[in-house]
Amino acid sequence: MTSRLADPISSAVPAQRAYAPATRARAPLAGVRIADFTIHAAGPFATHMLSQLGAQCIKIESLSRPDAFRKPHAVYGRMQAATFDQVSANKLSVRLNLKQPEAVALAKRIVALSDIAAESFRPGVMKRLGLGFEALREAKSDIVLLSLSSCGQSGPDSHFAGYAPLFGAWGGLGWMSGYGDGPPVEMRHVMDHAAGMHATAATLAALHQRRRTGRAQHVDLAAREVASAMIGDALVQASRGHEPQRPGNGDLAMAPHGVYPTAEPDRWLTLAVRDDAEWLSLLRVLDREDFARDARFVDAAARGRHAAALDALLAEWLAARPADATAARLQQAGVCAHVSWNMQDMADDRHLRERGALVEVSADDIPRRLAVGAPARFSRTDDVGIRRLTPALGQDEDYVFGELLGLDSASRADLERREVIL
């Protein structure tokens, strides 16, 4: 697959076909290698983030157990494999049929050449495959292993498998999210990726620990605990015997605070007013300074007590106003405001493109489309972002099996024939 990564503003430029490792001085994690056994969303997101920062990520999968994006998915109405999978971008792909001991041995050889190994199977699976932490530590004495799972590597629920909505339900985030008079809310992919995001941070901390001590580490991330971390304040309250209530869009310190309709259908304006100065600015922008002396809204405490009346007034005041222009005017006046954006708004946003957070990508079989680019901007090691797109299954075996492991073509053909490489 020849992939092209387009400059966010100018036209597409071709990228190399072969894998081009990031250079040491240009990408913060250049030189770091990951043996990546993760599947689905959360784990692959973690290693994808590291790859955006310059780590070389070798994705280990097989034809008999391909990752989810390589298969049709009825839930998303996808009748064939995905042509582009964000979390697989930047990765190298090799096939190993881990049901075969020789494949496990080869996987260990890849681990021996890696700094990090990452997996997201149900706890116990890696050990059954002969790839548990102790086995990997034998292969590489200072390996950092990331295990990302629903419920963690220990505890009575550790064998529970699940998806993002279940993480949110177990962890309490689902319960705390929702309209005050309604049911809990189901978390979606952001929950998976939040788990991956936290896993990335912990894995890098372990890598620093290894640099300092020379010792291996096993990072154990439970996605449901990430959901719990998102309600850390409510859990402090619960520890004192209080059962927190679902606040919906409300805030205990700010009013007005919410999501309001505008003149445009389904185009909502979000507002958060933190203090009296911002309140007065809001009134000025909306030409309602006649409310400046209204006793109900004279200070934050009063506005909090009359939040419902305030919300009704805001809905009335904004009903004839354009969403985007009003948000911009409010921002100029120092009021926190933003339109509730859909993904098309995001895609059209010049700010995100200029930051490189959004990039255009394309390949021979992938028409130009948008992807999430560099997670952050670095002033020196600025070679971060997407280097190549979703790899074809086994696309990088010449490099990994040939160059890294030193297997000659006859050996590889033999391994393929015996379905070790499959």
Added chain:
Amino acid sequence: MPFQQEATTPPDQPLSGCRVVERSRTVAAAYAGRLLAAMGADVLMLEPPTGSPLRRAPPFVDETAAGEQGAESALFAYLSLRKRSLVCDTGDAAGRALQARELARADILIDDTPVRERAAAGLAPQEIAERHPQLVHLSVLPFGASGPKADWDGEEINLMHAGGEGFLLPNGLSNELFPERAPLKIYGHFAGYQAGSLAVTSALAAWWAVPEAGGQFVDVSVQDAMLAVGAFALQRLGDGSLEHRTTRSFRYGGVFRTLDGYLELLTLEDRQWGALVELLGRPDWATGDAMRDPLERSRRGDWINGHIREWMARHSVEDIVRRAQELGVPAAKYRSPMEVSQGEHERARGLFTEATLPDGRAVEVLVAPFQFRCTPLKGGGRVPALGEEAKETTR
């Protein structure tokens, strides 16, 4: 090794020896410091004389104390465990000198000072780079430190919607029940937490590169972080689907009201559907030939959910979850904070630790959303009182 061992931090923590200075007023920056502190870094908050605004941010430890002078913020307690606090007023020269002294000893500076206020506070990136060439200057701002909207400000509700996920919530049952209502944010500071976590990743990556590249300025944006975790919706856009909260619910499954609580049920794979049919007692409506086809099931999603709802309403959530787990049906109870706080699984894993508030009371706080099995994270600790570190004695 350039790291200096801290007396207060056990040597076996992942980030032992890492010295962090934190200037924070937002959850995103404070959470970055919190995660670093949890992993063993020495995190010093430089606070204005009035204290961080997060000290006064809701929710409060005792709901009844909300708004009262001196009420303890549960949010601040969560975000500040195991940090140290030093009062440092950058409005005067002595404060800026104190800040420079602390930065000279630091590996990472976490900074959410708005761009236009940085120069006056002695935090201009160029100046920091010149004076502290080995320092990682980690900027964490709502819309980042560069780009046309770098000067825009935003609270969580704005950023959740500027990042694309707010528009897509609520989905499923909530949206079905209240289709006319405004979109809804995720509880608390979800966007801020993603940015804080991303900030840690970015700072640790930059710190990793210090031997080759020296220190540098790292620019993290809350909006970018939300876009990153919302990448799947962007991928769907690339596939030709603009997601909307009214249509992105699962065809069947989702949130169900049971006899005594809410439950999440999700069967994405064929074998899980088969197990669900078992769970429901193999009813006639679920066992016909048509129901074997995943696409046909998707088409009949509402009808299937109607049947499941009727069944769920007659059973207890704990019974359903127990049986579902036995059969291999992905199902989970929607647990309240109290249930999570008292959870057997959480207790077994040591998810919480006792912490001391500035007023001396004890609370329990979540240690960290990850574990290091070879060198477990240290529990306990205090939430620092404002300026508890005397200026002349800071390490």
